[in-house]
Amino acid sequence: xxxxxxxxxxxxxxxxxxxxxxxxxxxxxxxxxxxxxxxxxxxxxxxxxxxxxxxxxxxxxxxxxxxxxxxxxxxxxxxxxxxxxxxxxxxxxxxxxxxxxxxxxxxxxxxxxxxxxxxxxxxxxxxxxxxxxxxxxxxxxxxxxxxxxxxxxxxxxxxxxxxxxxxxxxxxxxxxxxxxxxxxxxxxxxxxxxxxxxxxxxxxxxxxxxxxxxxxxxxxxxxxxxxxxxxxxxxxxxxxxxxxxxxxxxxxxxxxxxxxxxxxxxxxxxxxxxxxxxxxxxxxxxxxxxxxxxxxxxxxxxxxxxxxxxxxxxxxxxxxxxxxxxxxxxxxxxxxxxxxxxxxxxxxxxxxxxxxxxxxxxxxxxxxxxxxxxxxxxxxxxxxxxxxxxxxxxxxxxxxxxxxxxxxxxxxxxxxxxxxxxxxxxxxxxxxxxxxxxxxxxxxxxxxxxxxxxxxxxxxxxxxxxxxxxxxxxxxxxxxxxxxxxxxxxxxxxx
Amino acid sequence: xxxxxxxxxxxxxxxxxxxxxxxxxxxxxxxxxxxxxxxxxxxxxxxxxxxxxxxxxxxxxxxxxxxxxxxxxxxxxxxxxxxxxxxxxxxxxxxxxxxxxxxxxxxxxxxxxxxxxxxxxxxxxxxxxxxxxxxxxxxxxxxxxxxxxxxxxxxxxxxxxxxxxxxxxxxxxxxxxxxxxxxxxxxxxxxxxxxxxxxxxxxxxxxxxxxxxxxxxxxxxxxxxxxxxxxxxxxxxxxxxxxxxxxxxxxxxxxxxxxxxxxxxxxxxxxxxxxxxxxxxxxxxxxxxxxxxxxxxxxxxxxxxxxxxxxxxxxxxxxxxxxxxxxxxxxxxxxxxxxxxxxxxxxxxxxxxxxxxxxxxxxxxxxxxxxxxxxxxxxxxxxxxxxxxxxxxxxxxxxxxxxxxxxxxxxxxxxxxxxxxxxxxxxxxxxxxxxxxxxxx
Numbered sequence: 001x002x003x004x005x006x007x008x009x010x011x012x013x014x015x016x017x018x019x020x021x022x023x024x025x026x027x028x029x030x031x032x033x034x035x036x037x038x039x040x041x042x043x044x045x046x047x048x049x050x051x052x053x054x055x056x057x058x059x060x061x062x063x064x065x066x067x068x069x070x071x072x073x074x075x076x077x078x079x080x081x082x083x084x085x086x087x088x089x090x091x092x093x094x095x096x097x098x099x100x101x102x103x104x105x106x107x108x109x110x111x112x113x114x115x116x117x118x119x120x121x122x123x124x125x126x127x128x129x130x131x132x133x134x135x136x137x138x139x140x141x142x143x144x145x146x147x148x149x150x151x152x153x154x155x156x157x158x159x160x161x162x163x164x165x166x167x168x169x170x171x172x173x174x175x176x177x178x179x180x181x182x183x184x185x186x187x188x189x190x191x192x193x194x195x196x197x198x199x200x201x202x203x204x205x206x207x208x209x210x211x212x213x214x215x216x217x218x219x220x221x222x223x224x225x226x227x228x229x230x231x232x233x234x235x236x237x238x239x240x241x242x243x244x245x246x247x248x249x250x251x252x253x254x255x256x257x258x259x260x261x262x263x264x265x266x267x268x269x270x271x272x273x274x275x276x277x278x279x280x281x282x283x284x285x286x287x288x289x290x291x292x293x294x295x296x297x298x299x300x301x302x303x304x305x306x307x308x309x310x311x312x313x314x315x316x317x318x319x320x321x322x323x324x325x326x327x328x329x330x331x332x333x334x335x336x337x338x339x340x341x342x343x344x345x346x347x348x349x350x351x352x353x354x355x356x357x358x359x360x361x362x363x364x365x366x367x368x369x370x371x372x373x374x375x376x377x378x379x380x381x382x383x384x385x386x387x388x389x390x391x392x393x394x395x396x397x398x399x400x401x402x403x404x405x406x407x408x409x410x411x412x413x414x415x416x417x418x419x420x421x422x423x424x425x426x427x428x429x430x431x432x433x434x435x436x437x438x439x440x441x442x443x444x445x446x447x448x449x450x451x452x453x454x455x456x457x458x459x460x461x462x463x464x465x466x467x468x469x470x471x472x473x474x475x476x477x478x479x480x481x482x483x484x485x486x487x488x489x490x491x492x493x494x495x
Numbered sequence: 496x497x498x499x500x501x502x503x504x505x506x507x508x509x510x511x512x513x514x515x516x517x518x519x520x521x522x523x524x525x526x527x528x529x530x531x532x533x534x535x536x537x538x539x540x541x542x543x544x545x546x547x548x549x550x551x552x553x554x555x556x557x558x559x560x561x562x563x564x565x566x567x568x569x570x571x572x573x574x575x576x577x578x579x580x581x582x583x584x585x586x587x588x589x590x591x592x593x594x595x596x597x598x599x600x601x602x603x604x605x606x607x608x609x610x611x612x613x614x615x616x617x618x619x620x621x622x623x624x625x626x627x628x629x630x631x632x633x634x635x636x637x638x639x640x641x642x643x644x645x646x647x648x649x650x651x652x653x654x655x656x657x658x659x660x661x662x663x664x665x666x667x668x669x670x671x672x673x674x675x676x677x678x679x680x681x682x683x684x685x686x687x688x689x690x691x692x693x694x695x696x697x698x699x700x701x702x703x704x705x706x707x708x709x710x711x712x713x714x715x716x717x718x719x720x721x722x723x724x725x726x727x728x729x730x731x732x733x734x735x736x737x738x739x740x741x742x743x744x745x746x747x748x749x750x751x752x753x754x755x756x757x758x759x760x761x762x763x764x765x766x767x768x769x770x771x772x773x774x775x776x777x778x779x780x781x782x783x784x785x786x787x788x789x790x791x792x793x794x795x796x797x798x799x800x801x802x803x804x805x806x807x808x809x810x811x812x813x814x815x816x817x818x819x820x821x822x823x824x825x826x827x828x829x830x831x832x833x834x835x836x837x838x839x840x841x842x843x844x845x846x847x848x849x850x851x852x853x854x855x856x857x858x859x860x861x862x863x864x865x866x867x868x869x870x871x872x873x874x875x876x877x878x879x880x881x882x883x884x885x886x887x888x889x890x891x892x893x894x895x896x897x898x899x900x901x902x903x904x905x906x907x908x909x910x911x912x913x914x915x916x917x918x919x920x921x922x923x924x925x926x927x928x929x930x931x932x933x934x935x936x
Contacts, residue, residue: 008702014656035650040716042709047859050706050919051852055844055888058881062874064908083501109907110934113900134907141875141903461524477519484522488582 004046011038065137073105077492080485081107085114089485091450097126099493106132113138116145121163124148157183166198173205181214197225203233212240219280231282235305236346243306246281250302256315256325264321266329270295271302281305288337289370296334303338308351311339319354327364336368344376352380357389360406375413386414387422394429401429403440412447423452427460434472435465442475449482454490457483499557503804504577506763507557509567509796517574523586526579531587536580537596538587540572550576551596553603557801560599568798634679638718638736641678645671646715649708657701661694669768675737682737686711688766697894703920710860727819731858734823740816742825751812751827754780756787757836758807759914760925760935763799770795776803777865777925778824779838779914780813786865787813787824805926805935808832820858822865837928840867840912843884851917863916870910873902882913882922893921898936905929 002022010019021029021037027044029037073081077100084093100107107115107130115127116139128148131139139148147163156168172180184199191199200218203211211233218230219242234242253269274284278298282305287297312319319339326335336358343351356377359365393407394400401407411426418426426448430441452460460483464476499507508514520540523529527547529538535554539547540561548563550572559573569577580587592600648671652660668691675684690707693700717724717732724732734740756778763774774791793799803809811829815821841847851864871882873892880892880899892899905911905927912928927934 004702004706008657008705011653011705012656012658012701014654014659016654016656035653036712038653039649039709039712042705043713043859044709046702046706046709047855051855053848053919055848055884055890056881058874058876058883058887058889060874060876060883062872062908079500109904110901112904134904137907138900138904142900461522464524477522480522481518484582 002041002045004042004049007038007042007045011042062141063137065134068106068132068134070104070106070132072108073100073103074492077105077489078108078111080489080492081111085111089482092482092486092489094123094126095450095486096489097123097130099489101126101129103493105493106130106135109134116142116148121147162195162198165195166202169199169202170205173202177203177206177208178210181211185214193221193223193226196221197223197229200226200229200233207233207236209237209239212237216241227282231305232345235307235342238307238310242281243310245277246283246302246305247310249278249283250299250306251314253299254311256317256322264317264325266322266325266335268299268329268331268335270331271298274298288341289333292334296331299331300334300338300341303335304341304345306338306342307346308339308342308348309346312350319351320357323354323358327358327362332364333368337370340369340377341373344373344380347380349380349382352377353382353385356381356410357385360389360410366406378410378413379415381414383416383419386410387419390422390425394425396429396432400433401426401441403433403438408440408444412444414451416451418448418451418453420453420456423448423456427452427456428463431463431465434468434476437470439471442471445475445479446482449479449486452483454483454486457487499577499581501578501581503801504574504581506761507569507577507798507801508574509569513567513569513571514574516571517578520571520575521578521582523579523583525575526586528593529579529587530590530592531580531584532589532592535592535596535600536576536587537592538576538579540575542572548572549595551599552576553600558603558798566796568796637678638680641675641680641683642715642718642736644674644678645680645683646712649712649715652708657704660704663694665691680736682735683711683714684737686735699920706919713859725819727817727857730817731819731860734816734818735860745816746814746825746827749814749817751814752780752783753812754782754810755832755834755836756780756809756811756813756829757838758803758805758809759786759838760805761803772797772799774799774803777914778803778809778813779867781836781838784839786822786867787815788822788865789824789826806835806933808835818858820854820861835933837912837933838867838914840869840914842869843886844868844871844882844888844890845886847917851919855919863918865914866917866922867912867914869912871913872908872910873899873906875899875903882924885910890917891921893923896921896923898924902927902936905934 007022015034015038019034019038021031021034022041022045023029024041024044027040029040072078081096084090084096112131112135115131116135118124118127124147131148136148136150139145146161147167151160151164151168153168153171156164157172160168169180169183172183180202184196188196200215203215215230215234218226219234221227221230231242234240237243249271253271255267257265257267259265271278271283272295278284283301284294284298285301287294288300288304289297292300308319311322315322323336323339326332326339329335336355339351340355342348343355355369356374359369359374359377389407389410393405430445433441457480461480465472468476504517505514508517526538526540531537533554536552538550540550541547542563544563546562548561550559550561552559552573559569561570561572563570563572565571668687672684672687672691675681675687686707690704693704693707697703714732714735717728718736721729721732759777759779761774761776763772765772772793772795774793776789776791778787778789779785780787789803791800808831809826809829810832812827813824814827816823816825841850847866847868851866854864855861868882868884870885873880873882874889875881879894880896880903881889882892883889902911902913902924906929909929913922913924914926915922915924924936927936
C-alpha cells in the first residue's frame with residue numbers, strides 16, 4: 001500500500017526519473033500526467049493519513065509529585081524572578097534566591113527548569129533551598145540535574161559523581177570530620193589525583209590539628225595539585241609542623257629595632273641555604289614575581305605561608321604599624337607581598353585591612369602589592385573599617401571623593417551590604433558631583449546599587465543635579481533602576 | 496482596563512531599544528503633572544527639548560499620543576508612562592484631566608464614531624455596481640494567470656524532485672512568491688514562504704513538504720472548477736489564495752455569535768523581508784465551546800491592536816469569516832468581562848482526532864487545528880515528548896517546542912488542560928491550566 005512516506009521517497013528524486021502512479025480507492029489518477037498524479041496522490045494519501053491516524057498506545061507511567069509543603073512565592077515576586085531569568089538584572093539572582101530561601105518560600109514550577117539548568121555551580125547551593133518538592137521530583141527525571149537530589153551521604157560518596165562526592169564530604173566534615181578523613185584515606189589509591197585535591201580541599205570545613213598528619217603526608221604526594229591543596233590548609237594551622245618549619249627559617253631573618261626617640265626600624269635578611277626540606281615546603285619553587293631575585297622570591301614564599309598573626313604576636317605591634325615600618329626596609333617588596341598573600345590565605349581580617357589601607361592610601365602600595373588578588377583582601381575587611389575609611393575621605397566641604405581615588409574600586413569590590421549611613425555619605429557625595437564631568441565615580445554607581453540598602457531607593461531618587469553631565473546621566477539611571485528593582489524584590493517577598 | 500503588566504508593555508513596544516529607553520523613563524523624577532482617571536493616563540516628561548513632552552494614554556484601547564518628534568510608535572515616553580503606572584500607580588493620582596487630554600479623547604471618540612457611520616455614497620447605486628463588476632472581472636483574469644503560473648511551478652517542482660529544495664537558492668521561492676503577489680494572490684505567496692522554511696528543519700520535513708505541495712496543487716485544481724464547488728469550499732479556496740473579505744460588509748450582513756470569549760494566546764511575528772507584522776490571536780467561546788482566530792496586521796512600526804491580552808475575557812459578538820470549517824473571525828462589538836473561565840475540551844485523544852478528521856473532511860486545506868485537551872500528562876520517552884491522556888493514548892509534541900520541561904514541571908505528573916495547535920503531525924502547546932492557575936507558554 002502506498003503511504004505518504006513511500007511517496008515522499010519517490011518524490012525526492014522527482015517524476016523526471018519516471019513515476020508509476022499508485023492506484024487509489026476513490027480517485028482516478030491520470031496515466032499520462034506524472035506530475036499531476038504525484039501531487040494529487042500526495043494530497044489524497046497525505047490527508048487521508050493525518051485524518052485517519054490513531055494515537056499511540058503508551059503504557060509508561062510517571063510517578064506524580066506529592067503536594068508542595070512549602071509556600072509558593074507571591075505572584076509579584078514570581079514575575080520579578082521570571083524577568084531576572086530572562087536576563088534583566090541577572091546580577092540580582094543570588095540575592096533574590098537568598099531572600100526567597102530566608103522566607104521559606106519556593107519558586108513557581110515553570111521557573112524550575114531554568115533554575116535547575118543554571119550552569120554556574122556557585123549558584124547551586126542557593127538554588128537547592130528554593131526548588132521544593134517539585135524541583136526534586138524534576139531532578140529525578142533529568143540526569144543533567146542530578147546534583148539537586150539529596151542522596152544519602154554515604155551513598156553519594158560511594159556511588160556519586162565527583163561533584164556529589166565532594167558535596168557529601170563537605171556535609172560529613174561539618175559533623176564528623178574524622179569520618180571524612182577515613183573515607184578519603186580509604187579511597188586514596190583508587191581516586192584520581194585531581195579528585196584527591198578536591199577532597200583535600202573540603203577539609204577546610206572544620207579544619208583542626210587532627211587533620212595535620214594527613215595533610216603533612218600530602219606534601220610528599222606526586223601530584224602538585226594535592227601538595228598545593230594541603231599547603232593551603234596547613235598554613236592556617238599555626239601549630240602544624242609545616243608552619244613551624246617555615247617560621248623557624250623566617251623568624252631569624254627579621255629584626256625590629258625600637259629607637260628610643262621614635263621610629264622603629266625593620267631589618268630583614270635574605271634566606272641563605274635552601275635545602276630539600278625547603279623545596280618540599282614550597283620555598284624556592286617557581287617565582288612569585290619575576291622581577292624579584294631568587295632569594296627575594298624565596299623570602300616572599302616563606303612569609304606568604306606563615307599566618308601573619310605570628311608576626312604581630314612576635315613583635316607586639318599591630319599590623320598597620322608593622323606594614324608602615326616594612327615600607328622603609330630594604331626588602332619591602334617580598335615582605336609586603338608575602339604578608340598580603342598570607343593574610344588572604346589565612347583570612348586574617350586585621351592584616352587584610354592593614355594591607356588594603358596601605359594600598360588605598362599610599363602610591364607605593366599599588367606598585368608593591370599583588371593587584372590581581374587585592375579583591376580578596378578587600379572582601380575580608382570589616383564593615384566598620386570600610387565605613388571609617390569612607391568617613392575619613394569624604395568630609396564635605398573640606399574633602400570630597402576624587403575621581404581617581406582608590407576608595408572607589410575598593411567600594412566596588414567590597415561586595416557586602418552597606419549601612420544606611422555609609423550609603424548616604426557616598427551617594428550624597430556622588431550627587432554633589434553629578435553636575436561635573438566624571439569617569440570612575442559615575443561608572444561605579446551601578447556596582448554600588450547592588451549593596452546599598454534597597455529601602456533607600458525612593459530617597460536617592462532625588463538630589464541629583466538637574467543636568468547630569470556625560471557619564472552621569474546613563475549611570476544614574478542604571479543605579480536607580482537596580483536599586484528600585486531590588487526594592488521591588490524585597491517588598492514582593494515580605495509576607 | 497486592567498493595569499498593563501511589564502510583558503504587555505514589552506509587546507507593545509516597536510523594538511527593544513524603545514522598550515529599554517522606556518524603562519529608563521519609568522521613574523517619577525522625569526515626570527511632572529502626572530494624573531489619571533477612568534478613561535486615561537497623562538503626564539509631562541522632560542526631554543531634550545525646551546518644553547516637556549505631553550504624553551497621554553487612552554485606557555479603553557491602549558492608544559496613545561506624545562508631542563515628541565520621535566517616529567517610533569509608541570515612543571519611549573509613552574512606554575515609560577505605562578511602566579511607571581504599572582509599577583507605582585499611586586504616582587498618577589486621580590484628578591481632573593488638563594485641556595489637552597480631554598480634547599484628544601474627544602477627537603478620538605469622534606473619529607471612531609465617524610468610522611462606524613456609513614458614509615453617503617456619491618455615485619449612483621447602478622454605476623457603483625458596474626464598477627465593482629468590472630473590477631471583479633479584471634481580478635479574475637489576473638488571478639487565473641497567477642494560478643496557472645503556480646500550477647506550472649508546482650509541476651516543475653514535482654519533476655525536479657524534493658531533494659532540490661534543500662539546495663535551492665532563495666530566489667527559487669522569493670521569485671515565485673513575488674509573482675503571486677503581483678497576481679493579487681497574497682495567500683499563495685504566504686504559502687510559498689511557509690514551505691520555503693521547511694527543508695532541513697524537522698526529520699519529517701520532506702513528507703510535510705510533499706503534503707503541502709499536494710494541497711497547493713489541489714487548490715489550483717479547485718480554482719479551475721470553482722463554480723462547481725459548494726459555496727463554503729469556494730470561500731475557503733478564495734480565502735487561502737488571499738482574496739480580501741470586506742470586513743465591514745461581513746460584520747453588517749452575517750449574524751455573529753454572542754458569547755464570553757477568552758483570549759487564549761496572542762503572538763506577533765514579523766516577516767523580515769516584507770516588514771509585515773502578523774498578530775495571531777486565539778480565543779475560546781464559553782457557551783459555544785469553539786475556537787476563533789483573530790488576525791491583525793501592521794507594517795513595521797505601525798501600531799497593532801493591543802486590546803487582546805491573554806487571560807482577558809471579552810463579552811461580545813464575534814462574526815466568523817465564511818468557510819467550510821470557520822475559524823477566522825472579527826469582533827462586531829466587545830467589552831471586557833471581570834470573570835475568567837477554563838475552556839472545556841476533549842476528554843481524550845480519540846475524541847479529539849475524530850473531530851479533527853471531520854474538520855479535515857470539511858476543509859482539506861485546514862492547516863492548524865486549535866484544540867483544548869483535558870486531563871493530559873506530558874512525558875518524555877527517549878528525548879521525545881508526548882501528551883498522554885487518561886486512556887494511555889498519546890500524541891507527539893512538536894520537536895521545535897522549547898518549553899517542554901516547563902510544561903512537565905507545571906504538571907508534576909498530574910493531568911493538565913492544554914490549549915494547543917495540531918498540524919496533523921505534532922501539537923504545539925500554547926496555554927496551560929493546572930488546578931490553581933493558567934499559564935501562557
